[in-house]
Each structure stands twice: as structure tokens, then as C-alpha cells.
Amino acid sequence: MITIIDYEMGNLRSVEKAFESLGFAARVSADPADIASADKLVLPGVGAFADCIANLKKGGFVAPLLAHVESGKPLLGICVGMQMLFDESEEFGRHQGLGLIPGRVVRFPSGMIENGERLKVPHMGWNNLLLKKPSPLFAGVDDESFVYFVHSYYCRAANDDDVAASCRYGEVEFCASIRHDNILATQFHPEKSQTVGLRIFRNFGEI
Numbered sequence: 001m002i003t004i005i006d007y008e009m010g011n012l013r014s015v016e017k018a019f020e021s022l023g024f025a026a027r028v029s030a031d032p033a034d035i036a037s038a039d040k041l042v043l044p045g046v047g048a049f050a051d052c053i054a055n056l057k058k059g060g061f062v063a064p065l066l067a068h069v070e071s072g073k074p075l076l077g078i079c080v081g082m083q084m085l086f087d088e089s090e091e092f093g094r095h096q097g098l099g100l101i102p103g104r105v106v107r108f109p110s111g112m113i114e115n116g117e118r119l120k121v122p123h124m125g126w127n128n129l130l131l132k133k134p135s136p137l138f139a140g141v142d143d144e145s146f147v148y149f150v151h152s153y154y155c156r157a158a159n160d161d162d163v164a165a166s167c168r169y170g171e172v173e174f175c176a177s178i179r180h181d182n183i184l185a186t187q188f189h190p191e192k193s194q195t196v197g198l199r200i201f202r203n204f205g206e207i
């Protein structure tokens, strides 16, 4: 069973439907007890880092999530769900993350110019993945495949070994996907990334 954590900050249904369309048993749950019995866990996320981490704590999800990771079972973080895995974020202040992946979450610089055009923040739209390290998420996914992003902040991993893929936006090459043992994560939204996103979900479901 793939359990998608409902801490009231995520586009849960589209993630659940994507897994179900691939034939996987998936459920959205706001019950921390369900986390303990999950074979695989998904930590989605849309919104401000501080609100997300506060809701995760308020819902009592942190301890069972850490226990899941400790047990060696797969975890998939998506967007701010990936950012929360890091030590801290500077989004609207300094906020502590789960500290599972060494590193910080920082804002894209304002005023980046590319091909004479000013780049907007948030980075919103299709951009291509630069595959860096083997990851179960990318079986059958070509280098430079396009995936969909919506974010103003990005993860700066302290260890390059944790970066499975990156992406370029202006002068910034940022971490687009993490692989740290059984912890997998994407800054982009596989549920908004059409066939490439579905293949990534299928790969996660098949681990």
C-alpha cells in the first residue's frame, strides 16, 4: 500500500489518482497510525515551508515518518515535501526541517536575466532534468526529460552524492531530485509532469 500523508497542505488527490491509474493500491491518510503500516510513503506538498512543517508536526506525523525512514522502507518527497527533508529553509524566515538530508533551502535570486529576458520567481513551468546519479526513480527516463516545476526556493544539498538530478534556471543549477538510501524526492511535480511523471511514479511503486 502506498500511503500519501494528508497534513492538509498537498495536492493529494492528483497524486493518489496517478498511482491508482498505474494499478497501485494507494490511500490518502490523515491518521499517523496508517503511516506505521505503510509499505511506501509519499510526502507531498504545496505551500509555504513553515506552514507545511507546522502542519506535519501538528498532525503527529513526524515520529511515524522518521520511523518509516529508519525501517528502510521507501519515502518519496514532492516539492515542499522534498524541501522539508533538509535541515532548514529560509522561506519567510528561518525554519527547521526534518534534518534527514544535510543542506538548506534558499530562494532563487531576483533579477536573473537569460537571453535578455528577466526570469520570474517562482520558477514555474516545464524544464529539463539533468540526471546526475543512479536513482530508482529514473529507470527508463531519458536525460533532459521535461518535468513541471512550481517553486521559489530550491534545495542546496551539502553532499553532492545525495543529488540524483539537477535543473538549470538562469545562473542557478539546482537540485531537482534526491536519492539518499531509501529517501527519494523530487522538487518538480511528477503528478503534473504527464508521461515522464507517471513513469517516475511507476518506478517508485515498483521498488
Ligand SMILES: NC(=O)CC[C@H](N)C(=O)O
Pocket: 045, 046, 047, 048, 049, 079, 080, 091, 122, 150, 151, 152, 153, 154
Ligand atoms: N509549489 C510549492 O508548494 C512551492 C514550495 C515552496 N513554498 C517554494 O516556493 O519553493
